[in-house]
Amino acid sequence: MSEPLLTGGLALLLLGTALSFLYRSKNCRTVSLGLTFLSSGLLSAFAAGMLYGGREVLIESYSFLSPLEFSFFIDRLSAGFVLLISLVTLGVSLYSIKYVEDEKSEGRKSLHVALMNLFIFSMLLVVLSANGFSFLFFWELMSISSLFLVIYEYEKPESGKAALFYFIMTSLSTVFLFSAFIGLYTRTGSFDFRGFGLLSPEALSWTFLSLFFGFAIKAGAVPFHKWLPYAHPASPSNISALMSGVMLKVAIYGLLRFLLAVEPELWWGVLVLAFGSFSALLGVVYALKENDIKRMLAYSSIENVGLILIGIGLYLIFRVSGLAGLAGLSLAAAGFHCLNHALFKSLLFMAAGSVVHETGTRNLEDLGGLVKHMPQTALLFLIGSVSIAALPPMNGFVSELMLFQAFFSSSALAGAEAPFLKVLLVLSLSAFALTSALAATLFVKVFGITFLAKPRTEGAERAREVPKLMLLGQAIPAALCILTGLFSARLFTLFGLPVGFGSGAEAEVPDMLFVGGILMVTYLLVWLSVRNFGPSSGPRVCKETWGCGGLAQHPSMEYSPAGFSEPLVVIFKKIYRTQLSSSRSFADSQDCVFEHGTAEIRLIKFFEEYLYLPVAQAVDRVSMKVAGLQNGRLDTYVLYVFLAVIALMGFTRWFA
Amino acid sequence: MITPGFTDPLFLEGAVRILFVFVLVTAALVISVRNLASLLTTYTVQSLLLTLIAGLLYLIEGSPVLLAISVLTLVSKVLLIPFFINRVEAKIKISRDMKFNYLEPTSSLLVSIGLVLLVYVFLSGFVGELALGRLFFFGAVIGLSLTLMGMLVMFSRRKVITKVLGYLTMENGVLLFGIFVTELPFIIEVLIVIDLIIIVLLTTIFAVGMDSTIEEYRQKLQRLHIWPGREYL
Numbered sequence: 015m016s017e018p019l020l021t022g023g024l025a026l027l028l029l030g031t032a033l034s035f036l037y038r039s040k041n042c043r044t045v046s047l048g049l050t051f052l053s054s055g056l057l058s059a060f061a062a063g064m065l066y067g068g069r070e071v072l073i074e075s076y077s078f079l080s081p082l083e084f085s086f087f088i089d090r091l092s093a094g095f096v097l098l099i100s101l102v103t104l105g106v107s108l109y110s111i112k113y114v115e116d117e118k119s120e121g122r123k124s125l126h127v128a129l130m131n132l133f134i135f136s137m138l139l140v141v142l143s144a145n146g147f148s149f150l151f152f153w154e155l156m157s158i159s160s161l162f163l164v165i166y167e168y169e170k171p172e173s174g175k176a177a178l179f180y181f182i183m184t185s186l187s188t189v190f191l192f193s194a195f196i197g198l199y200t201r202t203g204s205f206d207f208r209g210f211g212l213l214s215p216e217a218l219s220w221t222f223l224s225l226f227f228g229f230a231i232k233a234g235a236v237p238f239h240k241w242l243p244y245a246h247p248a249s250p251s252n253i254s255a256l257m258s259g260v261m262l263k264v265a266i267y268g269l270l271r272f273l274l275a276v277e278p279e280l281w282w283g284v285l286v287l288a289f290g291s292f293s294a295l296l297g298v299v300y301a302l303k304e305n306d307i308k309r310m311l312a313y314s315s316i317e318n319v320g321l322i323l324i325g326i327g328l329y330l331i332f333r334v335s336g337l338a339g340l341a342g343l344s345l346a347a348a349g350f351h352c353l354n355h356a357l358f359k360s361l362l363f364m365a366a367g368s369v370v371h372e373t374g375t376r377n378l379e380d381l382g383g384l385v386k387h388m389p390q391t392a393l394l395f396l397i398g399s400v401s402i403a404a405l406p407p408m409n410g411f412v413s414e415l416m417l418f419q420a421f422f423s424s425s426a427l428a429g430a431e432a433p434f435l436k437v438l439l440v441l442s443l444s445a446f447a448l449t450s451a452l453a454a455t456l457f458v459k460v461f462g463i464t465f466l467a468k469p470r471t472e473g474a475e476r477a478r479e480v481p482k483l484m485l486l487g488q489a490i491p492a493a494l495c496i497l498t499g500l501f502s503a504r505l506f507t508l509f510g511l512p513v514g515f516g517s518g519a520e521a522e523v524p525d526m527l528f529v530g531g532i533l534m535v536t537y538l539l540v541w542l543s544v545r546n547f548g549p550s551s552g553p554r555v556c557k558e559t560w561g562c563g564g565l566a567q568h569p570s571m572e573y574s575p576a577g578f579s580e581p582l583v584v585i586f587k588k589i590y591r592t593q594l595s596s597s598r599s600f601a602d603s604q605d606c607v608f609e610h611g612t613a614e615i616r617l618i619k620f621f622e623e624y625l626y627l628p629v630a631q632a633v634d635r636v637s638m639k640v641a642g643l644q645n646g647r648l649d650t651y652v653l654y655v656f657l658a659v660i661a662l663m664g665f666t667r668w669f670a
Numbered sequence: 671m672i673t674p675g676f677t678d679p680l681f682l683e684g685a686v687r688i689l690f691v692f693v694l695v696t697a698a699l700v701i702s703v704r705n706l707a708s709l710l711t712t713y714t715v716q717s718l719l720l721t722l723i724a725g726l727l728y729l730i731e732g733s734p735v736l737l738a739i740s741v742l743t744l745v746s747k748v749l750l751i752p753f754f755i756n757r758v759e760a761k762i763k764i765s766r767d768m769k770f771n772y773l774e775p776t777s778s779l780l781v782s783i784g785l786v787l788l789v790y791v792f793l794s795g796f797v798g799e800l801a802l803g804r805l806f807f808f809g810a811v812i813g814l815s816l817t818l819m820g821m822l823v824m825f826s827r828r829k830v831i832t833k834v835l836g837y838l839t840m841e842n843g844v845l846l847f848g849i850f851v852t853e854l855p856f857i858i859e860v861l862i863v864i865d866l867i868i869i870v871l872l873t874t875i876f877a878v879g880m881d882s883t884i885e886e887y888r889q890k891l892q893r894l895h896i897w898p899g900r901e902y903l
Binding site: 652653666 | 785788791
């Protein structure tokens with residue numbers, strides 16, 4: 015390899031992995047994570063340089079059988095994702111130095127660090143792969159290393175369930191990818207991604223479907239999303255940050271890598287857009303109902319993957335319709351949202367991890383008042399929330415604005431399908447707009463319930479601020495959220511992405527630095543006027559809030575998370591599908607004297623109960639039948655051999 | 671008086687054809703006979719028939735390998751192996767194998783007829799490629815059928831000793847097929863015979879511990895914790 019920064023970065027990561035695999039001491043873990051940090055720095059510099067310079071590098075590295083070879087390719091797309099991965103790991107590695115030390119056993123702590131490094135390494139190489147073989151190899155390495163991290167707290171029963179869900183879904187995803195790559199090989203004679211361009215239109219459609227389902231499962235698009243809300247709460251928070259922030263994007267990368275290499279068809283765009291809209295809306299609707307802070311963030315990841323897919327769908331539709339400018343805008347929006355979501359979701363997961371670490375609970379009902387005990391974490395969480403809620407001038411606002419711009423410009427669509435497409439885009443736009451609004455509500459709820467008011471439990475009362483290093487780890491993505499927001503227009507110009515800024519193109523993205531300046535000045539003026547001319551000029555009096563005549567305020571009087579989302583739950587009752595059940599027992603035989611009763615409102619897990627479990631049960635039944643063939647008796651096996659020989663004879667005689 | 675010319679190829683070929691019929695008869699007996707002593711006799715006769723076929727073929731073709739095979743078969747399969755199995759049968763004190771799996775003898779015989787027909791149809795598809803004479807084609811059909819019938823014996827009968835005889839029958843089929851079609855190198859034939867003898871020897875050794883069906887033998891092993899195999903339904 016002739017790229018010293020890349021080679022150095024990857025070598026440091028491998029060194030870090032080996033170090034914590036081999037030696038189980040705190041110093042080794044710290045050094046190992048330090049190496050991760052260093053390697054992330056090198057790789058960020060490398061990727062930024064590649065993105066800026068627009069060079070392309072092909073690295074034929076190792077071939078051990080003729081079609082099975084490792085080869086790597088770096089262009090702007092892969093450089094962009096390398097940048098994304100390394101920026102997130104920059105923060106996560108610092109955060110993890112203190113975070114991993116929470117565990118009891120030395121061996122497990124070291125294993126945690128080693129697997130995390132391996133996980134990062136495999137994700138990087140997936141993104142760099144130039145052919146299907148190396149892609150699948152590192153894809154599986156990525157899945158397996160993250161699987162071990164999901165099952166990290168294996169004593170807990172929910173970890174087992176989460177790991178099972180994750181394992182099955184990720185294997186299913188690999189099956190789809192496998193069939194696509196095998197198809198590529200049989201048709202072009204090579205696993206090389208450049209072969210995608212040579213496929214016939216029909217073969218291309220099958221490859222697209224196969225790859226899309228494979229990547230949609232891994233990215234967690236509805237209805238393949240179910241593993242996400244299980245896997246994220248089960249894994250340690252730094253790993254959730256990586257999985258949600260980065261691994262989902264690796265799947266998006268795979269999809270983009272394919273789509274950019276081929277000539278797409280219109281229905282692909284419609285399909286991707288539909289999946290994206292559903293994922294976005296359902297993701298945020300489910301998140302609103304959730305009271306587990308990490309599971310809530312997982313649902314929010316589903317929503318954001320939906321937004322990214324909407325961007326990709328728009329890109330495909332505009333590209334097929336010949337609107338290159340709009341296609342570029344949508345693609346840039348999708349790509350930028352990938353980066354943004356990686357930044358703020360890893361920040362939020364890390365901050366949530368700090369909260370869980372300090373309070374010992376993930377349940378929002380048991381939190382509250384943390385802003386007094388953990389002010390810095392609260393500030394960082396607020397930055398993440400503001401970004402994900404897409405408020406200006408943060409980065410989330412920019413990418414969502416770009417998507418809105420693309421939607422609004424869809425009137426430029428022309429041609430036979432245009433009426434249909436316009437209706438579709440309006441529907442999708444309304445789902446998208448609703449999603450944005452609900453996402454803002456969601457994070458008002460999470461931040462308010464977690465950090466404001468009074469502590470609801472003793473655990474929340476006892477919480478203290480986390481160590482400086484953990485805060486620093488979160489500060490990196492937080493700062494990047496602000497900076498990429500403020501300088502978004504400049505970044506796009508700097509990296510020369512095909513979006514016209516202020517140059518008479520159909521859609522423009524405003525200069526956030528300017529918007530940010532205006533906002534700053536406005537806030538300053540409001541603050542000054544309130545200070546100088548407000549009612550507080552008299553003596554300040556501190557009294558307890560009016561408590562409806564009660565003597566003391568109690569945390570149970572606070573706005574609860576369930577109460578906050580209740581109006582929305584009522585509106586979306588059809589989606590949540592609750593089930594009411596009650597039972598009563600009586601003391602006498604005439605059912606007159608009431609003795610005991612229970613009533614329960616249960617949320618039906620729609621996808622799990624109507625999609626996943628029936629499929630699992632069907633598979634189970636078939637497996638039982640097949641297992642019956644395996645009866646452990648010699649005679650039966652000889653019979654099978656006999657029948658196989660007969661069948662083979664018949665086959666060769668009449669069919670071969 | 672006209673004395674028949676024993677070296678007349680036509681006569682020899684006719685004799686081989688007659689022997690084929692006898693081979694099929696012995697195969698049918700291996701499938702259906704319940705008495706172990708008769709079963710062993712049947713096998714011995716079958717091997718003797720093979721010896722004769724190889725010998726007659728030597729007279730027709732004149733290839734010394736065929737003579738060698740004939741002698742080898744005589745020594746190993748007519749004398750040595752039956753001798754060992756006889757010892758086993760004496761030791762295990764059972765004389766009859768009454769139990770059958772999957773197929774009863776009557777249906778087994780019907781299936782065997784079907785097998786011969788199937789093999790005939792199967793091989794007739796390859797007559798052009800193999801370039802065989804009519805006798806040789808016949809021999810190939812009988813050989814392959816005998817192999818499959820041996821396999822049928824292996825899964826349809828319960829006693830281990832019968833299974834071993836089924837395996838030996840299979841090998842006889844392979845030998846027959848080899849003589850008529852592929853011309854196995856002699857060394858391979860020798861190796862196969864050595865394998866067979868070792869199998870029979872092992873059977874002799876196991877007979878000490880294994881005196882009935884394979885299920886009971888496995889239960890014995892399970893009791894001794896030698897084999898943790900699990901019984902499925």
